[in-house]
Amino acid sequence: MSKKPLRVAVAGCGDVAQTKHLPHWNELANEERIEIAAVCDIIPGRADFCRDKFGADKAFTDFAEMIEYAEYDVLDVCTQNRLHCPMTIDGLKAGAHVLVEKPMAMNVREAQKMIKTAETAERKLMVAQYMRFEGYSELLKKVVDAGELGEIYTGRTYWMRRRGIPGWGKFHVAAESLGGPLIDIGVHMLDLCLWLMGSPIPVAASGKVYRKFGDRKDLVNPEWGVPYPAEEFDVEDYATAFIRFENGVTLTTDFSWAANIPDEVEGLSVLGDKAGISTNPLGVYSSEYGTITHKTFDFVPEKYGHRGAIRHFVECVEKNKSVLVRPEESLRVQKIIDAIYESSDKNKEVTIKQQ
Ligand SMILES: NC(=O)c1ccc[n+]([C@@H]2O[C@H](COP(=O)([O-])OP(=O)(O)OC[C@H]3O[C@@H](n4cnc5c(N)ncnc54)[C@H](O)[C@@H]3O)[C@@H](O)[C@H]2O)c1
CATH class of the missing domain: 3.30.360.10 (Dihydrodipicolinate Reductase; domain 2)
Structure with a gap:
């Protein structure tokens, strides 16, 4: 029997999400490795637009609502830097593995908190250092x-x-x-x-x-x-x-x-x-x-x-492998x-x- 596709939620539907993340999530969805379960953005219409364009199941304007609505295997954080830490922590606590855009956080304290939460939750955390x-x-x-x-x-x-x-x-x-x-x-x-x-x-x-x-x-x-x-x-x-x-x-x-x-x-x-x-x-x-x-x-x-960063992260989750961009390196x-x-x-x- 084939494995169930991973359920992915994307937070933030701005420039990086639309041009550099969602097209690759969409490609993985076409390969039936993931499904884009939810997208969210506070700007009215943006999440709806992305839901329709990239084939997501649901669109939200409220992050907390999206997290509470269902369980996700992966949360992809594409919001501005101030929200990287709180959204990552909420996602990890809700049981998702988290891929977060760069920079990791607003300061070392936040980055350390993210790493600790990932360890406690036994979830993967990776900063999307695409280079x-x-x-x-x-x-x-x-x-x-x-x-x-x-x-x-x-x-x-x-x-x-x-x-x-x-x-x-x-x-x-x-x-x-x-x-x-x-x-x-x-x-x-x-x-x-x-x-x-x-x-x-x-x-x-x-x-x-x-x-x-x-x-x-x-x-x-x-x-x-x-x-x-x-x-x-x-x-x-x-x-x-x-x-x-x-x-x-x-x-x-x-x-x-x-x-x-x-x-x-x-x-x-x-x-x-x-x-x-x-x-x-x-x-x-x-x-x-x-x-x-x-x-x-x-x-x-x-x-x-x-594309490489997103596909690597998915493979790490699928096969329980270590991520290439180790959180402690991003902390450095x-x-x-x-x-x-x-x-x-x-x-x-x-x-x-x-x-
Ligand atoms: N790796 C790269 O090449 C690359 C390129 C550009 C940006 N980035 C990073 O990606 C992040 C986003 O950059 P961007 O250019 O897409 O910015 P953006 O402003 O275009 O997108 C951010 C989106 O987050 C949404 N948002 C804000 N608060 C929210 C909330 N509470 N819940 C849900 N959505 C919310 C905004 O409405 C906006 O649509 C930044 O951290 C940036 O550093 C990375």
């Missing part, structure tokens, strides 16, 4: 795991937009989102870098965040529109940091939504004493035969990270983020607590 599931990331991870880099000693990552401040949703409001590019695009690069560096334990961070564009009424943000009221913008639009890890490894980071640079750039490099890897341009950089060398990949499988990223904001406030390096 780990892209073809190039998987290739680079294979290079690292094969020991080609030798001793890894430092890394560098950046995602700098010239003008790219999200205009929709609550990205510009600290009380709803915590921060700007650091928690929006930086969180992806931090997660990916730490994974490729072997998940080192962060012990200190020195950072500075700036707000130079987002609250300006004369902001030119052509590709992203400026529908948010500039006076509401109270997050950073640039973040820079230097992070130290327990094993002496370091990481340098730069993230911006707006900066006076020629064009958007995104990348990372992880350096070892035998070789270094880089995404920009993608390759393995080393020295052999008395000269300097570089290895490229003639074929990089085109994998869509969000959250500790770094909290430390960068604290360091920026205090204007000095701060120590990252281990507990």
